[in-house]
Structures are given as structure tokens and as C-alpha cells.
Amino acid sequence: GDSVTQMEGPVTLSEEAFLTINCTYTATGYPSLFWYVQYPGEGLQLLLKATKADDKGSNKGFEATYRKETTSFHLEKGSVQVSDSAVYFCALSDKNTGNQFYFGTGTSLTVIP
Amino acid sequence: ETGVTQTPRHLVMGMTNKKSLKCEQHLGHNAMYWYKQSAKKPLELMFVYSLEERVENNSVPSRFSPECPNSSHLFLHLHTLQPEDSALYLCASSQLGQESFYGYTFGSGTRLTVV
Numbered sequence: 001g002d003s004v005t006q007m008e009g010p011v012t013l014s015e016e017a018f019l020t021i022n023c024t025y026t027a028t029g030y031p032s033l034f035w036y037v038q039y040p041g042e043g044l045q046l047l048l049k050a051t052k053a054d055d056k057g058s059n060k061g062f063e064a065t066y067r068k069e070t071t072s073f074h075l076e077k078g079s080v081q082v083s084d085s086a087v088y089f090c091a092l093s094d095k096n097t098g099n100q101f102y103f104g105t106g107t108s109l110t111v112i113p
Numbered sequence: 114e115t116g117v118t119q120t121p122r123h124l125v126m127g128m129t130n131k132k133s134l135k136c137e138q139h140l141g142h143n144a145m146y147w148y149k150q151s152a153k154k155p156l157e158l159m160f161v162y163s164l165e166e167r168v169e170n171n172s173v174p175s176r177f178s179p180e181c182p183n184s185s186h187l188f189l190h191l192h193t194l195q196p197e198d199s200a201l202y203l204c205a206s207s208q209l210g211q212e213s214f215y216g217y218t219f220g221s222g223t224r225l226t227v228v
Contacts, residue, residue, distance in 0.1 A: 031213070032212075032213035032214065034216050036216075036219075041224075042221050043117075043203050043219035043220050043221045043222045044203065044205075044217075044219040045219070046216050046217075046218075049214075051213060051214060089156070091216075093212045093216065094213075095213055099209075099210065099211075099212035099213050100212075101212065101216075101217055103155065103156045104155075105154075105155045106155070106156075
């Protein structure tokens with residue numbers, strides 16, 4: 001069945017460091033891929049998405065490229081800020097399974113000044 | 114109000130109490146979801162409502178009872194809860210058939226503590 005695997009956390013980085021959070025997926029069809037962010041005490045917010053292979057989603061300095069050949073959607077940011085401290089969830093939606101969403105387990109990021 | 118609104122934001126209840134969580138969406142969506150988020154565990158999908166009909170119940174104990182009176186409102190009625198039910202309860206909504214493009218929209222959650 002469909003699933004999403006993302007790197008275990010927690011991740012701690014210094015401000016202005018480069019961020020990569022790995023995400024790989026398994027899907028029966030051609031899913032859409034998403035990154036959601038959850039700030040402390042809040043719900044999940046859509047950060048970026050990609051709906052087909054080779055698409056790049058981007059928002060707030062974050063980027064992720066839909067790589068069908070490696071079934072990956074890694075999240076990257078060139079220079080993190082303290083305000084990026086949050087939990088990041090990779091997710092997929094697969095039309096083959098009625099657009100049901102599958103979430104990864106979340107990766108906690110803490111950025112220290 | 115815009116988006117998905119959940120009330121209350123925080124709730125403390127005893128094991129013998131009865132309480133309800135409320136979710137309201139102002140997006141014109143026609144599907145709504147309840148998720149449970151516990152510390153150090155993956156998101157757990159509890160209930161799915163599609164066009165106001167319950168279409169999924171992921172083996173959730175009967176002490177959780179959902180209600181969807183219309184496409185904009187979703188409730189989660191709670192009774193005789195256990196301490197292990199303490200968690201963040203998240204409501205989400207979507208437009209059927211468009212999830213792969215627009216995703217789900219989440220509320221801010223209700224932090225439930227059972228004492």
C-alpha cells in the first residue's frame with residue numbers, strides 16, 4: 001500500500017545552516033506530494049506541494065523536488081532561521097486510492113541562534 | 114472567520130465527564146476529518162465524513178462519537194475517556210476529488226487532557 005517515510009528527528013541546526021529533511025514514498029499510482037509544517041501549539045499548514053514528476057514546490061525559502069526515479073521529495077532550505085523551528089510532515093495523496101492522504105511521522109526541527 | 118476553526122483550544126476533563134469538540138470550516142469543502150496526534154506517535158486518522166456521510170472509522174473506541182450535521186460543521190463527542198486519550202485533536206477539511214491538488218486544510222487543534 002501507499003506510505004511515506006521521513007527521516008527521524010529531532011534535528012537541531014544553528015541559524016543560517018543548510019537544512020535537508022529526507023522523505024521517500026511508496027505509491028501504487030502517481031501521487032501528489034506535500035510538505036506540511038506544524039508550529040508549536042498549532043495545526044498543520046501546507047508548506048509546499050508538487051503534483052507530478054520533476055515538479056519543484058517552493059515557499060518561504062523551502063524547496064522540494066518530486067523525483068520519481070528515486071521516489072523522493074526531500075525538503076531543503078539554504079539558510080534556516082529560528083522561526084523555522086517546527087515539526088515538518090511529508091505527505092502524499094494518491095488518486096488510485098481515492099485521494100486518501102498518507103502522512104509521514106514528522107521531523108522536529110529546532111534552530112538555535 | 115476563514116479556514117478551519119476548532120473550539121475549544123484547550124480542554125481538561127475528568128474521566129467521567131462528557132464534552133464535545135467543535136470544528137467549523139468556511140471553505141465550502143465537502144469532506145471533513147478528525148485526526149489524533151499523540152506525542153511521539155504518527156498522526157492517526159480517526160473519522161472521515163464525505164458529503165456529511167461517515168465513510169471511515171478507523172477502529173476508534175466508542176467513547177469517541179463523531180457527528181456531522183452539515184458540510185460546514187463537525188463534532189467529536191467525548192465520554193468516559195481514559196488518560197491515554199490525552200492528545201491534540203485535529204480537524205481537517207478538503208474538497209472531494211481535489212485533494213491531490215489542494216491538499217487538506219487543518220484547524221489549530223484542541224489540546225485535550227484527561228485527568
